[in-house]
Amino acid sequence: MSTTPAPPPDRAAGAAGAPSAGPVRERGDACPGALRLHAADDGALARIRLPGGLLTARQARLLADLAETPGDGHLDLTSRGNVQLRGLPAGCGGPLAERLRLRGLLPSERHDRIRNVAASPLCGLDGFSPDLDGFSPDSASGVEGAPADVQAWARELDGLLCSDDAPADLTRLSGRFLFGLDDGRGDIVALRPDVTLIASGAGRALLCFGTTGPGLRVPAADAPRAAVLAAAEFLAAREASGSGAWRVRELPAGQRPAAGRLAERLTAAGIASAVLPAPRIPLGGPAVPGLVTGPDGTCSLSVTAPLGRLTAAQWRLVVRMAVKEGNQTIRVTPWRGLVVPGFPAEEAPGLLADLAGAGFVTSAESAWHRAGACAGRPGCAKSLADVRADAAACLASGQAAGAAALPVYWSGCERRCGHPGGGPWVDVLATGEGYRVTVRDEDGGRQDAGPRTVPAAGLAGAVAAARTTT
Structure with missing residues (x-):
C-alpha cells in the first residue's frame, strides 16, 4: 500500500487569527432520521442510517417495499452510505418506524441520528x-x-x-x-x-x-x-x-x-x-464500479447509482442477484454506490452487464462516475433549478468521461446539501440565471474554472473542462 500525505489540517471556525470558541448555535442540527422526518416540497423525507453501509437481503427488500409504499418509488443513496426515502405522506412516521424496527434497521429510537458510521466497503x-x-x-x-x-x-x-x-x-x-x-x-x-x-x-x-x-x-x-x-x-x-x-x-x-x-x-x-505524534495516514480513492475479484476466487459487483438515485425496480434487481447468486448481503458505499459480494467468477461478468443494462454505472470510464446532485426542483423549495434534469442532460453528452475526471456535484442553492467530502471536486451551483462552475479543494476554497455564470444549455463543456483540471 502506498501512503500519501494526510489531508491538510481541518480549519477552525471563525476568522483567521481571531480567537473563537467555535460556532454558537441556538438549536441542534436539522438532520433527518427514521423518526424525525424532513418536510420537503414533494412530501416527507426519511433517512435510514446503515452503519458501515451493511444490509441483509431481507432488510434491503423492506427498503424497496417502503420506497414504493408509502414512498415515491425511489431510493436515494447518501454521501455517508445511508438510504433516503422521499415523497412520504404526513403521519407515516409511526408505521414506518415500526417496520424498520422489525427488520433491525432502527435498534434504538434515542440514538437513531448518531449512528453515522462509514466503513471501507471493499x-x-x-x-x-x-x-x-x-x-x-x-x-x-x-x-x-x-x-x-x-x-x-x-x-x-x-x-x-x-x-x-x-x-x-x-x-x-x-x-x-x-x-x-x-x-x-x-x-x-x-x-x-x-x-x-x-x-x-x-x-x-x-x-x-x-x-x-x-x-x-x-x-x-x-x-x-x-x-x-x-x-x-x-x-x-x-x-x-x-x-x-x-x-x-x-x-x-x-x-x-x-x-x-x-x-x-x-x-x-x-x-x-x-x-x-506524527502518524502516517493513508489517503486513497473510493471504490470504483466494476468487478472486484477476491482471493478466494469469488467476485463482487461494484456499481453506482446515477446521480445517487435508484428506482425501486433497480434496487429489487440487486436484491434478487444477492439472494440467488450472491451471499445475501449488500453494502451501500459513501460514494452513492452498492457493492454486492459472493458471486461465482464465471457468472459475475454477465450479472454486471445486466446491471449496466438496467441503468447502473458499471465503469469508472463513464461520465456518470462520481457525479451527483441534490434533490433540486420540484422537491426542494430552496432550489433555483431542476438540477437533476440539467445534470442528466449534461452528463448524457459523454464529455469528461474517464477514471481521472474529478467528482462533480450539482447544487440548487448555496447550502449544497450532500456535496462530496474532501476534495478536490467540481461545484456546479445554480444561480437562478444558470450555473456557476468552480473547483473546490479539501479546505472548501475555490478556484474559478470558467465563466462566472453558464447557461444550462452550455453547461457540458464548462463542466468537462473543470473535471479535467489538474
Whole structure:
C-alpha cells in the first residue's frame, strides 16, 4: 500500500487569527432520521442510517417495499452510505418506524441520528491488506496479523452507540458527527471523519480525531470501544470550550480534544494505547464500479447509482442477484454506490452487464462516475433549478468521461446539501440565471474554472473542462 500525505489540517471556525470558541448555535442540527422526518416540497423525507453501509437481503427488500409504499418509488443513496426515502405522506412516521424496527434497521429510537458510521466497503473482498504497522514510521513488530474486519467493527460500534451504558450521553452528538472505519486503504480517511479508526497489521489500529495526528495506537479488538471513548472526549472538549460545534473541525485548534486526554480515558477503561505524534495516514480513492475479484476466487459487483438515485425496480434487481447468486448481503458505499459480494467468477461478468443494462454505472470510464446532485426542483423549495434534469442532460453528452475526471456535484442553492467530502471536486451551483462552475479543494476554497455564470444549455463543456483540471 502506498501512503500519501494526510489531508491538510481541518480549519477552525471563525476568522483567521481571531480567537473563537467555535460556532454558537441556538438549536441542534436539522438532520433527518427514521423518526424525525424532513418536510420537503414533494412530501416527507426519511433517512435510514446503515452503519458501515451493511444490509441483509431481507432488510434491503423492506427498503424497496417502503420506497414504493408509502414512498415515491425511489431510493436515494447518501454521501455517508445511508438510504433516503422521499415523497412520504404526513403521519407515516409511526408505521414506518415500526417496520424498520422489525427488520433491525432502527435498534434504538434515542440514538437513531448518531449512528453515522462509514466503513471501507471493499474490506475482505479484494485481498487488500494494510502495510504492517504502516501508520507509524518507527514501529514494526515483525508479526503480521490478519487484516481487521471493519464491517465487524461497524456492527460492534453500532451496538455501543445504542447502548445506555455508554461513557457519556452520546445522544448529545450532532446528526452530522461521523465515525470513519478505514481498512488501511485510505478511502474513508478521504471523507474526513470526526473520529477515525485505521486498520493495520499485527492486530493494531490507529485512532485519531479528524484525519491528522497525533493519533493513538490501540489493539484492533478494542477499536470500536476506543472510538466511543473518543466521541465522549469530543463532547467534553466541546463543553469546556462553550462551543456549539457539531464536528471536530469546528472547534478552534487550541480547544480540540487532545490525544493525551483520550489516552487517559482509554487507560481508565482498560485499553492499552500509545501516542503517535506524527502518524502516517493513508489517503486513497473510493471504490470504483466494476468487478472486484477476491482471493478466494469469488467476485463482487461494484456499481453506482446515477446521480445517487435508484428506482425501486433497480434496487429489487440487486436484491434478487444477492439472494440467488450472491451471499445475501449488500453494502451501500459513501460514494452513492452498492457493492454486492459472493458471486461465482464465471457468472459475475454477465450479472454486471445486466446491471449496466438496467441503468447502473458499471465503469469508472463513464461520465456518470462520481457525479451527483441534490434533490433540486420540484422537491426542494430552496432550489433555483431542476438540477437533476440539467445534470442528466449534461452528463448524457459523454464529455469528461474517464477514471481521472474529478467528482462533480450539482447544487440548487448555496447550502449544497450532500456535496462530496474532501476534495478536490467540481461545484456546479445554480444561480437562478444558470450555473456557476468552480473547483473546490479539501479546505472548501475555490478556484474559478470558467465563466462566472453558464447557461444550462452550455453547461457540458464548462463542466468537462473543470473535471479535467489538474
